[in-house]
Amino acid sequence: MEYSSSKERATFVFLASVLRPVMNALLGKEWRGLENIPRGGFIAAPNHVTEIDPVVVGHMLYNQKRPPHFLAKASLFRIPVVGRALHASNQVPVERTTAGANNSLKVAQEVVDAGGSIIIYPEGTLTRDPDLWPMKGHTGAARLALQTGAPVVPIGHWGAQEVFPRYAKRLYLFPRKKVRVLVGAPVDLEDLRDKPLTKTTLTEATDRIMVAVTALVAELRGEEPPAERWDPAAHGQKTTGRLDEDAAGRTDGTA
Template sequence: MGESAKSRITFTLLASVVRPAMNLMMGRRWEGMENLPKGHGFIACANHVTEIDPLVIGHFFYSQGILPRYLAKASLFKAPVLGPALRATKQVPVTRGGSGAAASLAAAQAVIDADGALIIYPEGTLTRDPDLWPMKGRTGAARLALQTGAPVLPVAQWGAQDVLPRYGKMLHLFPRKRVRVLVGRPVDLSDLHGVPLTKTVLDEATERIMAELTELVASLRGEKAPAKRWDPAAKGQRSAGRGYNGETEKTQ
């Protein structure tokens, strides 16, 4: 039995447990499926508001007949229970520097070449924005997109934070919540392909990805996004705990 067949069987077994549980915990509404590429791999950039986001996004893609592959910290592959599951489902370990980085890129490229979906959280972690808007992105997703040439699809989700609040420890199951996932059109990075990957180029590509993603989140929320994305590295925001307009950060 080939590696891909083993991976699909493992996905099927896990999905038979996880998906019914997800359906019990929350209603769902999938939108924008017409924007999913047909017959070739792509990178999906999703917003990140709570620890169960990967289950939501994975549920969505599996429902479309697409096996989701995530970029995950290499250390997670050594965890007692999670590690074997990540390896069995062919998730992509992220190792920085040297041969490890080259191996990560090769693994990501293999997913795309196999017409798969490589899922990345371009913020790099749960949003620190006090109102859960997408914050300033990191350049890793943009770099990978420009290195592989894969199309980038923004994928917004909203509602999972009502089931498990950001940094929460307890599920809020009643009343039953609803989660929505909205897929946008591919981000236009065509003019940035084939040029040196300078900081300026990577920042521009990242900004385009985050702008499209934020617009989709605003559509799901029915609200206007802040004019400026939260930057956890900005001294005033980090030390004073203040938001965009000088307002005190809300407690989640």
């Protein structure tokens, strides 16, 4: 069963009629690994390099007839036009409190249980890594996967940061860029599903997800990832919200 209502379907059709032609006009695209997208409910776990990532990943999933549901900052739901679109398309608001986070995961579980796709960025925010590699992950995607039994599908993408660099103020449209998306096989978490949701279990599951995502990004980039994943806390950086450019290092996606 697809997690949708007539209002939600109508909203997605409208948004797609506006966004898909724009995306097709502005960007070349290469999508691989689409056979790894499950038929039932699943959790998509992409890397996060720029603010337009949700449009890139959402475009790919929608074209596979899997309307995307994102965990989005609750503040976005209070913006008049944007908020109405988010509510109508059944996106999931996230509050930066323990109670709010638990409620968000509950709503996300309802989406997955009903056969929908929920997109959770395991990094929690744009990567802090100066070279835009996936950084240390948060446990939300792992927790939801272990609670629901839903598969976690890692997604790597590369190229969107050339169009809209991290924290940029304008688009860079010329020459025309290509965005590549690679969908991986579901992450193997079977041996963890019957274990208590302890910090150790969640950390192990999260690390497996990040390893899978990083491998996809490395394949797309044709490069070896860092031996150690970037940890914002170890570098004195905040783990949520915008990072100023001086702290972020390079923001143009070059290595």
